[in-house]
Amino acid sequence: MRYTDDHEWIKADGDAFTIGITNHAQEALGDIVFVELPAVGDSFSKGDVMATVESVKAASDIYAPFDGEITAANEALADEPGTVNAAPTAGGWFVKMTATDTSQLDALLDQAAYDALID
């Protein structure tokens, strides 16, 4: 699993990558009540806002970690947004996305670097 310094996790899944927010992020956000996800087929450039997560307190943007196209969105979060709190790196995933410029993957953090970031 790789990470961004915006507290997203990225896991390779065949030709695409599954993306979600880290346990640290869900703890910081608190109870999540709504997740707005992109549509399958939407394209984003690295750093674009591609989703929004709303806690009881506030809305937070989720950024595209690299250039790519959405191949799946976790529709189950529409009815059960709390899954992001309960299982952020499993059932609480947000989207699956291709990477059109794989050189951008090199900029992602490994586990040790991410652990150091949140320490």
Place this chain on the structure above:
Amino acid sequence: MIGIDVSEALKTVFYPLHQELGAQFTTFAGYDMPLRYPMGALDEHLHTRTAAGLFDVSHMGQIFLSAPDGVPAVMAALEALVPVDLLALKPGRQRYGLFTTPDGGVIDDLMVANLGDRVYMVVNAGCKAADMAHLQAHLQGVEFALHERALLALQGPKAVEALASLAPEVANMKFMDVREMTVGGADVIVARAGYTGEDGFEISLDNADAEAFARKLLAHEAVAPIGLVARDTLRLEAGLSLYGHELGLDMTPIESGIGWAINKARRAGGARQGGFPGAARILDEMANGAKRMLVAVTGETRAPVREGAQVFARAEGGEAIGHVTSGGFGPSLGGPCALALVDAGHDAERYYAEVRGRRLAMNRATLPFTPHNYAR
């Protein structure tokens, strides 16, 4: 520059207790206050609606006022600043009030209590300095001081059971009653009121007695500590105004939808009509309507609509007709709810709030969003 952080936040007497309870903190009105505890804001909210929540509200301002001629003289002087029938406020009772400006704005909203031998007032944390300056400039013949005291709010259907376990006499108090009493050696001022829409109490006491008192309440099985996130969602569902959101210098009380706070005696035709700052404009708006009005709306989807969102009359096109003053997800309501200040010409059953470039349909609702549960 010398490395002294002059902006360091103030702390209430309960700060070490909040730390011990695992609170996450935020700075609010200059104080380090608990945002939420390990229970989480959603469950804290629901716990308060079903059992009892304990809130540290010691950041709020507590002002005591007295005069040589007693409480009636204080109330008479205060009536020149507050559009409320304070002369009718009996010993042991409190009322909601406002400090208004000459052009009809609001400096602060507050509670005024008649303690028999003196008057007790609770004001917003962020307005303490402005309130004191206002009193110093305009209140004649009255001595007053801001006291550094602790203030706890115990709210929820089991609040009475929890507090009565320490002080049985609170059980026969009614909503907006205020009493001074001694509880376990601590002198406290107890008001049956709060900011959640639930039955409950606000308890004022010396800082020296505060932590031990809070621990006794927390030892009761129904009581859990509650942070500011849930305090805000609870008051929003209850339809209660928050200064800086639904109340401010640039809004009149009529626009804010709290005309009910202006008692009959102070209205046009009343025994002591007007006689408070901004009376001409405020009483005119009561009779003829204001330019803007506060409306309550709920969402059709789960997407919360937050403070500052522009409000439109139509799904497409047209200019904004107002903005959201407070909004979020109501845990008891199970969906989004918001208050919005809109042009009074747009009295409608449906509005559209712009969220991330899209207009979400919002349906007009009546306040409170969730029923009040007061001990009347």
